Amino acid sequence: MAKRRANGEGTITKRKDGRYHAAAYVYRPDGTRTRKFVYGQTREEVADKLTEMQEMTRQGIPAASSTMAFGDYLTYWLAAIAPDRLKPSTLNSYEGLTRLYIRPALGKKRLNRLSPTDVRRFLTDFKSACLCCLRGADKERPKEKQTCCAAGRCCERRPSARTVQYIHAVLRSALQQAMREELIARNVARIVETPTVNRTEVRPLDAGEVKALLKVARPHRLYALWLLLISTGLRRGEALAVTWSDVDLSAGTLRVRRNVQRIRRELIFGTPKTTRSIRTVSLPRRCVQALAEHRETQEQERKIAGPKWKPAPGQPSGLIFTTSTGRVIDPRGLNRMLIILCRNAKVRRVRVHDLRHTCASLLLAQGVDARTIMETLGHSTITMTLDTYAHVMGTTLRAAADRMDDALGLDGGESDPEGESAA
Structure with missing residues (x-):
C-alpha cells in the first residue's frame, strides 16, 4: 500500500482531459492558509509549479494572490x-x-x-x-x-x-x-504604454503687454504681488505663502519654502512639490522698492482694521500678501483679479500661471541661460525648462550664432581663405 502524503506536501493528479493539476496549502497575503491549484500539460511542468509554491510557503511568502475587488x-x-x-x-x-x-x-x-x-x-x-x-x-x-x-x-x-x-x-x-x-x-x-501628452504652446505676454499691465496695476493694493510674479516667476501658491521673514530687502533675496493651496474648502499650507522648488530668488531693485512700500501700506491697514485683523487658523505669521483683515488670500481669487486687470489694460486675457511663463520668456529675451532660468523657476530638471520654452528661445539661439561668428572672426561677407585654397 502506497504511503499517504503528509498534509501540506501537495498532490499531483491527472485530469480526464489529459492535463495534470497539483494542489497545496499556501499562505494568503493576510497570513491565513488556503488550498491553491496549478495546471500544466505534463507532470514535470506541474511538479515544478508545485515545488515553487511549496518553497514560497516555506519562506512565509504569500503564494495566493488577493481576490478582493x-x-x-x-x-x-x-x-x-x-x-x-x-x-x-x-x-x-x-x-x-x-x-x-x-x-x-x-x-x-x-x-x-x-x-x-x-x-x-x-x-x-x-x-x-x-x-x-x-x-x-x-x-x-x-x-x-x-x-x-x-x-x-x-x-x-x-x-x-x-x-x-x-x-x-x-x-x-x-x-x-x-x-x-x-x-x-x-x-x-x-x-501598458503611458499615454503621450502633446504640450500646448505657451503664449506669454510680451514686454509691451507687461508694461501696460503693470501700469494699470500700479494703484492696486497688491501691486507688489503682480510685480513679484512677473519678475521672479513664482507660482501663485508660493507667492501667497511668503512671509516677511523669508525676505531680505537689504540683500535683495527671497526664500521660497512653502506654498498654499485650496484643498476642497480649506486653504492648506505645505512644502513645495519638489526639492528644487525650495530655493532662494534674487529680487530686482523695483521689486525690493515695491515690497518696502507694501510693508508700509500693510502696517496702515493693520492699524485701520484694529481687532478685525485676525489671521486664519494655521496661517504662518507675517504673511506679506493678505486681505485687508490679515487673512491669507485664496489663490483662486488672483485669477479673478487678473481678469479685471487685463481688461482694464486692454491686453489679452491670461492666467496667473502665464505670468510665470512671461518671466521666463523675458529672461530668455535678455540672453539669460536656461540653467539660471531653471533655478529661478524651481524646475526639477533643465529638460523641463528646455521643453517648455523651446519655441521662445529664438532670440537666445540667434545670439549664440552671432557669438560664434565673433569667436571665429568672420563677418557676413568674409569667406574662409583655407576653404578657397582647398577648393
Whole structure:
C-alpha cells in the first residue's frame, strides 16, 4: 500500500482531459492558509509549479494572490497608504479621478484578475468617451445630472491627454503598492504604454503687454504681488505663502519654502512639490522698492482694521500678501483679479500661471541661460525648462550664432581663405 502524503506536501493528479493539476496549502497575503491549484500539460511542468509554491510557503511568502475587488483595494490605498506619500493636492486629485472614472469602470474587477488588456481597453474607451457621461456614473451625483448623451444632447467634451495620463498614473501607483504588499504578482498598468501628452504652446505676454499691465496695476493694493510674479516667476501658491521673514530687502533675496493651496474648502499650507522648488530668488531693485512700500501700506491697514485683523487658523505669521483683515488670500481669487486687470489694460486675457511663463520668456529675451532660468523657476530638471520654452528661445539661439561668428572672426561677407585654397 502506497504511503499517504503528509498534509501540506501537495498532490499531483491527472485530469480526464489529459492535463495534470497539483494542489497545496499556501499562505494568503493576510497570513491565513488556503488550498491553491496549478495546471500544466505534463507532470514535470506541474511538479515544478508545485515545488515553487511549496518553497514560497516555506519562506512565509504569500503564494495566493488577493481576490478582493479592485475598487475595495483603491479605497484602502487612498485611505491608508497614499496620504503618507502624496501631497494633499495630489491626493485630492487622485481621489476625484478614482471616484469619477476608475472605480465605476474597473472597481468590480478582482485585483488578481486585472489584466493589461483591461487597463488598455479602459484607457482607450476613456479617451473617446463623453466627459459628462463619464462623471454621470458617479452615484453621488443627482439623477438629473447623470448623463447628457442619454438626453440626446451630448456636450462633445472629451478628457484631455493630460487627464488620461493622470488616470494611468493613479493605476500605476496603486498597483505598485499592491505588488509591494505581495497582493499581486505584477503591475499590469506598467505593462501598458503611458499615454503621450502633446504640450500646448505657451503664449506669454510680451514686454509691451507687461508694461501696460503693470501700469494699470500700479494703484492696486497688491501691486507688489503682480510685480513679484512677473519678475521672479513664482507660482501663485508660493507667492501667497511668503512671509516677511523669508525676505531680505537689504540683500535683495527671497526664500521660497512653502506654498498654499485650496484643498476642497480649506486653504492648506505645505512644502513645495519638489526639492528644487525650495530655493532662494534674487529680487530686482523695483521689486525690493515695491515690497518696502507694501510693508508700509500693510502696517496702515493693520492699524485701520484694529481687532478685525485676525489671521486664519494655521496661517504662518507675517504673511506679506493678505486681505485687508490679515487673512491669507485664496489663490483662486488672483485669477479673478487678473481678469479685471487685463481688461482694464486692454491686453489679452491670461492666467496667473502665464505670468510665470512671461518671466521666463523675458529672461530668455535678455540672453539669460536656461540653467539660471531653471533655478529661478524651481524646475526639477533643465529638460523641463528646455521643453517648455523651446519655441521662445529664438532670440537666445540667434545670439549664440552671432557669438560664434565673433569667436571665429568672420563677418557676413568674409569667406574662409583655407576653404578657397582647398577648393
